[in-house]
Amino acid sequence: MVNNSTYIIKVHTDELKTIKKCLRKDPRAQRDLYDKYKRKWFMICLRYAQNKSEAEDILQEGLISVFNNLRQFDSRKANFPAWSNKVMVNAALQHIRKWKKLDFNDSIDDFKNQIPDQEDIFDTIGAKELTLLIQKLPEGYKVVFNMYVVEGYVHKEIAEILGISESTSKTQLLKAKKMLRNQLEKVLNY
Amino acid sequence: MSDNLESYFKKQLSDESSGKDDWNVPSDAVWEKTLPKIQKRKGIFIPWRYLYILGMALFIVSGLLLFRTEYFKSDIKTSQGFAQNNSEDTSQNINTGQKEKVSSSLETIKEKKTAKMVANNKKPVEKGLFQGNKHTVKQTKTEHLRIDKTEREKPTMAKKAKTQNEALPKTPEPFREKANGKNIGTKEPNTVLATIETNETRPTKEMIADSSFSLASGRPDIEPVSNKGKLGFGVFFLPTYNSTYISGEMSLGKIETGNTYLFSANYGFEIKYYLTDRFAIATGIQRTQIKSWSKSIMEFAYDSSTEQDMGNGETENTSEIPLMTPFGEIGTSITYRFPSTGNLPDGELMESNFETQQEILYISIPVGIEYNIVASRKINWFAEGGLLFNQSLNNATDFSSRVIHDGNDMKVMGEEMENGPDYTNNFLSYYIGTGINYNLSSSFQIGGSARYFDNLSKLNLQENMSTHLNGFSLKIGIVYFY
Structure with missing residues (x-):
């Protein structure tokens, strides 16, 4: 009730x-x-x-x-x-x-080089910190991650909007999540 | 892990609180830069209902203009005497030493031109008279005419021409204007100036008052159509825009909605009786459809005690949510599903968006009066007003709902209405309006009017709540008189 x-x-x-x-x-x-x-x-x-x-x-x-x-x-x-x-x-x-340039072929290494020092970021993990983390993702990963996870688009829609294939969208999402997870695990274990 | 990561990000990022540093608040400069760009108008924005009102206004104005034309047509009676009087005026005002010559020359040329028109056709005379009416010049206007030397040197010819035309009837003044010296030769500078008082010197009122004006050919005077004592039956079409809004206190808080005007096509049958030429009573029967639309957002706390695991990775729950409509409060029961991984805790704030559409059909009996503010031979401009007794025939309430959590739509599986709106089976309303009637003949009358209506008695039976109804309609109909 x-x-x-x-x-x-x-x-x-x-x-x-x-x-x-x-x-x-x-x-x-x-x-x-x-x-x-x-x-x-x-x-x-x-x-x-x-x-x-x-x-x-x-x-x-x-x-x-x-x-x-x-x-x-x-x-x-x-x-x-x-x-x-x-x-x-x-x-x-x-x-x-x-x-x-929307590049969907960025490697994880590129991302690692862009990650700021966790000690500065993750004093507390909140929206601000997660946003900062997302900001540092390569453009392709960032766009797909935001559209899928936060905005709620499905891969088919993302593919249509960005002019890529659904599998590319899925790959980009997986890579984005992998990067973010690694960073978060580091911070949480810190 | 990935699902948890997604939900973790989603949940954290939906938190709009900015903390100490206002990290998610844009600087004022953004708005300052944006404002000039969103203030630029791209064309003129006219909402549809304003177009409707504009249409009604145009209808009234065009009716008035038409009425004005008809009014003058019916009031002006033509007679030969008018023309004779004016022709005398014309010749008396020639102030040169060659009065006779000029007079005869002018008379000849003018009468040559006008004689054909007057003898063969009635309309130009009438049209000419109207041109005269339009002029309300009070001061005397003189017109300088150049008379060709050749004309002056041939008085005999002029006289002869005059003699030939003596048998022709005198014409009204406007045609004299048309025929006067403007076309007379201007070849030589050494011309004689003649001053002639034109028809424009006569004030319009005088011309209309001079009721002896008529055509030589004897056009019969038109009698205005008298409606007194006539009983008529007719049909009408009534396109309507109505709005319903509710104010008061529903079970969960105060409520007040705004006006949303919706279109409905109504029609009816009319009986009209003219007590006098100006005053008529009207009744009949008409279809009145009242439409309403509303959208509301309600927040409610999630109750996990009624949730069910569907076994396919989804959880189902049913919440009873009151729905506010312009015709009162309705109890609803909404069933929705969400992924079982969502784990909604008790008391979690949920959002429900409702959209309601209602259509209630009434049969209405109008009793009203119609008063001709200005009456003419064919067109009457009238004001009208009256009461409408409305009896409901059926009700169709339909609604759709969305259940939202954290900005995500849940799958709505079922929507039930526990009870219907508690509205009255009948109510009284009033209408006022103005319009134009056009008598096609002594038996047929077409007309149109723009009306405003509002409810007089209560529409909603629920305590502490009242539903207001108002709207605009355009009545277009035809009546046959016995």
């Missing part, structure tokens, strides 16, 4: 009202929506970027996409967080395609 006392009634129409105001380019509503989701959006960007500065660039591109394509959001088909997260992921992928 559901414990009634823990129910929190949120009427979605409040958010819809804000979105409708955003469609009318109401700056206050735009700011409200940004303030509500900025952490969630920025965390997505951080996972695809290599540092905070790059993540801010991605966030800016993503925000422009979210607000300028708000008319395409259909509240009957999806909720706003899910829709906007997808837009952010797309913005991140576009950024990577534009500015970086």
Whole structure:
């Protein structure tokens, strides 16, 4: 049975009202929506970027996409967080395609060389530390890992979006997980 | 290990708390740079319902314009005397020494041109009169005419021409304007100036008041259609946008929703009786469909005592979750599945998204009045208002749900509605509107009106909650009068 006392009634129409105001380019509503989701959006960007500065660039591109394509959001088909997260992921992928080489043949050795000193990172393992760890993954591993594990895409979708085969997507994920596991084990045994 | 790694990362990364250093908070510069780029408008955004309102406004305005035209048509009676009076005015104001010559020349040329039109066709005269009506110039306007020397040197010819045309009826002034000296030769600079008072010098009111104006050919006066005492039967189409929203306190907290306008195509049968030419009562029967749509997000604590291991690596659970709809609160029972590796602990916060669609069909009996604010021969602009008694016929409530944990959708296996919305079987509403009626003949009338409606009596029987209904409709119909 559901414990009634823990129910929190949120009427979605409040958010819809804000979105409708955003469609009318109401700056206050735009700011409200940004303030509500900025952490969630920025965390997505951080996972695809290599540092905070790059993540801010991605966030800016993503925000422009979210607000300028708000008319395409259909509240009957999806909720706003899910829709906007997808837009952010797309913005991140576009950024990577534009500015970086998406190489799906990176070796583990490349990664090892990029791993920062664990002693600095893993004082406590939280979202921040894991994000830093993901940031240091080779681009191909990082993208597939983020899309599959965090965003919840399946390999078929990843393959279609990135223009690779499903098996490449699976291999990239396995390699990414192997790298991350090794690093985590080191830290946990430390 | 890999599954644990995935869930570990997923769980840790869903934590949005930023800690001490705000590591996941972007700098203010991001928003400052973004704002100018999202403020740029890409074209004009017009939501569909504003287009609908715009359409109604255009409908009313075009009706008024049409009415205005008809109003003048029916009020102006034509007579020959009007033309005669004006022709005298014209000749009296020639102020040169060659008054007679000029007068005769002008008369000849003007009458040559107008005679054909007047004798053969009624319409140009009417059209000309309208041109006159449009002018409301109060000050005297003079027009300088250049008279060709050749014309002046041939008074005999002019006189002859005048004589030939004496038998022709005098024409209304506008055609005199058309025919006057503008086309007379301007070859020589040494011309005689003649000042002629034109038709524009007569105020419109005077022209309309001069009711003796008519065609020489004797066009019969048109009598306005009188509707007094007429009983009519008709049908109408009623495209409607309605909104339902609820406010009050449901079992788990306060609730208030916003307006969402939805379209429904309604229609009906109408009986109309004109008590006077201006005042009519109307009743009938009509189909009224009320639609509602809502989306709500509820959070609930997970209860592991009811979960079942399905043996295929999935766990199933059922939660009873109240669903808020614009027509009241509904109890639901949602069954969902998730991977057994998920291990949801008791009290884990879950999210449920509901989307509800309701369609309630009513049969309505309207009782209303219609008052012609402005009435003309064919078109009436009216205001209307009345009450609608609505009796429900059937209810169709449908909903879909999503159960979400940590941003992941769970597999929803079953959705049941424990009870339906607790709404009244009948309710009273009112409508007000304005529109245009057009009398096609003494028997047929077509019309359209834009209406606003709202509920008067309670729609929802649940305590502390009230459902509000309002909307806009466009009535388009035809009535046959006996």
